[in-house]
Amino acid sequence: MHVHFIAIGGSAMHNLAMALKRKGLEVTGSDDEIFEPSKSRLKKEGIYPKKMGWNVENIHPGVDAIILGMHARKDNPELLAAQEMGLKIYSYPEFVYEQSKDQIRIVIGGSHGKTSITSMILHVMQNLEIKTDFLVGALLDGFDCMVQFSDAKYMLIEGDEYLSSPLDLRPKFHWYKPNIALLSGVAWDHINVFPTFENYVEQFKIFAEDVQENGKLIYFEKDPVLQNIAGEIKQATTIPYNTLNYTIVNNKTVVEFEGKAYPMHVFGAHNLQNMNGARLILNEIGVSNHDFFNAIQSFKGAAKRLETIAENDKTIVFKDFAHSPSKLKATTQAVKEQFPERKLIACMELHTFSSLKKAFLPEYKNAMAAADKAYVYFSPEVVKHKKLAPITAEDVRLGFGTENVTVFTDSTVLFEQLEKEMKPLTNLLLMSSGNFNGIDLNDFAKKVML
Structure with a gap:
């Protein structure tokens, strides 16, 4: 299968391109500007564009699918050529869903904390040798690509509420149809796309309603918006969470849970909320509290997150x-x-x-x-x-x-x-x-x- 990326240099796009190359697909891409670290990583993978800019010669009947990034515009010459040829055009969240529709999808959403929560869950799953595929928005220690596809039982996805592509103005996380979902909080963002707070909140309601029948929605209980959203959910079980109990001893945060003390690398009430949400997600796939806290102690955070x-x-x-x-x-x-x-x-x-x-x-x-x-x-x-x-x-x-x-x-x-x-x-x-x-x-x- 030959997949061509229009606007391959984006953070999520270049990771997806790398993952597909590693899965054995033929991958090409184009962009009008690519910055570090995308540039070096694409070069190392052998899929950096031969020249910058848009070139309609990249689009031909031998291309099986186009993945369109938000950086491209509707009048992009490669996109117009692909439309004229009738090639299948995906946004990257649509493509991720197609790859993961037979897996148990765990999707983390919210205006804040979603990268940290997704990273915490992935850290514990790796530590406990629970095989999972993933899509995460920040580079983690021990990983050289933040997207992976395989035959794993689970797909762990950081669910972004920004738009899917220039042709698909739905938020990305509306594509993922989670079996297990988490919402960390709602605080107005992306004012250029969601001009009112009410319009922004509506996107999270739609996400919650997309949780699959008999699924689970885990949410931060002190967020009044999430209280309202959770109260209206009928098809899934809702599970609230709060901040873990902790103390600070000699500038070190210690979590206290079920009579035991667990010193942590990460700190701050917000991180301790995130950690509790991650714990409840992992409880749903059979991870005990004891195993969770033993594993999360070594978590040092995601890149650029404190x-x-x-x-x-x-x-x-x-x-x-x-x-x-x-x-x-x-x-x-x-x-x-x-x-x-x-x-x-x-x-x-x-x-x-x-x-x-x-x-x-x-x-x-x-x-x-x-x-x-x-x-x-x-x-x-x-x-x-x-x-x-x-x-x-x-x-x-x-x-x-x-x-x-x-x-x-x-x-x-x-x-x-x-x-x-x-x-x-x-x-x-x-x-x-x-x-x-x-x-x-x-x-x-x-x-x-x-």
Whole structure:
């Protein structure tokens, strides 16, 4: 089978391409720009495009299927050629469903925490040698590809609510029809696609209604939206979860469960909620609580999810993907709670469409209140590139609404300031779905170690 990827360079797309190549399919792809780490990984796999750009010669009757990425547009010349030839065109979630429709599908959804929960489940399954296929949104230690297809009984999927493809405007997680599902919480995101909170919530209702007959829906019980959604589900059993009981001893989080204590690498109330959700998912496939906690103790987190990028006995620098209000709040609080005796400098970049929209900025109120100093950066050039109305530093400061916030529009100036601020017993938290206009965060972290 020959599969051609239009926009192969995306995070999920290039992992899917690698997985299909390893399964023995003929894989080709195209894109107009591919960045690291996708570039190196595709080259290593032997499926990096021979030249950049769109080329209709890639589309011919020998291609059995097209997988279309969100980066492509409706008028993409390769897509138009494929449509004219009548070739089968899939979005990547549609293709994943086709590959997994005979498996028990475990799907993790929610506005926040889904990568961490999926990663925790996968870590335990690997540790306990439970064979599973998977699709995860972040690279984990011990894995060189975050998609796998085989003859496993289970398929573990991180269920993203963003759109499937330029031709298919359904959220990706509407494709997966889970047998076992989890929803971690609902906090408005993707304002460019879901212009109202009500419209956004509706997508999660549809996902919950898609849980298969006699399936299970596990949900965070303190989220009022999820309480309402779970209350309306008839075809599946609903199971609520909360934050695990824990204490912090010498900057180390210890989970207490059924009379036993389990020291953990990960920390923060949000992570302890995620862990409890992962536990309940694994209970459904026969994993005992004892086996779960013994296995999860060695979990160190997913890439860019409260990832330690530099550390000594006086300072830790963390990198996190957090960009939405709920994620910023949970992550900032977690670091301050874990290290209460240290000063916390929290720094975030407004980079997504939603975060750079003036109407959305009030959603960030108090999001970084737990930090001793909070720095927020945005690039006016990125605002312009996304064709959004201009915002000012004052708009951003008022949106966050706390006195500890300072706003920067020049990342060089920001990082010069951060370097001056780094003193003994200070932790630094860097949060972004971007890269602060080209700053190498790992290099910077090493530079400021005292």
